[in-house]
Amino acid sequence: MHSFVSKPIVDTGELLKKSKLKDTQPRRMVLEALAKINMPVSPYGIQKWLLKKNTELNAVTIYRILHAFNSACIVHRHPCSGHFALCTLPEQKGHHGFLHCHSCGLTEEFCSPALCTLEHGIAKKAGFDLENHMNEISGLCKHCKS
Amino acid sequence: MHSFVSKPIVDTGELLKKSKLKDTQPRRMVLEALAKINMPVSPYGIQKWLLKKNTELNAVTIYRILHAFNSACIVHRHPCSGHFALCTLPEQKGHHGFLHCHSCGLTEEFCSPALCTLEHGIAKKAGFDLENHMNEISGLCKHCKS
DNA sequence: ATTGCAAATGCAATATTATTGCATGAACAA
């Protein structure tokens, strides 16, 4: 399992402020965990990480916090795994997709307007009003190929 | 919850033969359930459906059967829900995506070479060797819009 | 048809993930 840092350090306090959610201790704890883990992680994974740091947080609370963060778009839920990660493209509007390395677990976010347009077209042709779309690409990242 | 039939009737025996998996009673039961339910359904959902028909099947067995079917590409697993459905585009090669109506639950499969190409490009640019990609579009289907 | 082996299934146990209702406590605006 490789490990490398490819993401900017996050000011979790700033993130919380931006989200306009209440600033609470548990929310800061979850944000810090997400920032430090720096990889998609399950709610119970966050709980375990916090335990190792000698702090506790109720699993239900973690679920609720992640749900709130997801609605506020400061985290994303990765549907294939049910894991969560901080949104790393804070300034971009529109749809985000994910690239996932099944070897080292590295997950990068991407934003592709072309893909977005294409999927709107597919939906339209089928008579659907598109409300959400989800893309997850998995494979071997550049580090693991070698 | 609307209901309508938009898919061809499936010869489950034929499907099994095509898959080259062993022809067993439990597998036929699962295939029949998937064909009759005609909508993505969870493993336990299949078990409940079978119970209503006065037949039983171990949940573990259902999981294993679905896994085998998935590997043989005669069913698809819908990642966002963890539900399974028969593959309805048997002749098409390559990537399949899904359109899902969050109102009536209708789920259609689609195949878009353009989308496939685009995602390969995204992966390449990020240095990934693409091995799998998953697309789920959700919204309101034409029936539910009106 | 019969046999033998590999593969599939059943069963039991358990892990993981997720949700709900209600009582208590904390944040923050007035």
Place this chain on the structure above:
DNA sequence: TTGTTCATGCAATAATATTGCATTTGCAAT
């Protein structure tokens, strides 16, 4: 500082998923 609203803790439970091992079954070779 107070009051209301929202967040959290706790307890219970549901739903989803996996593993190991014993037994049975499909099916190919004879």
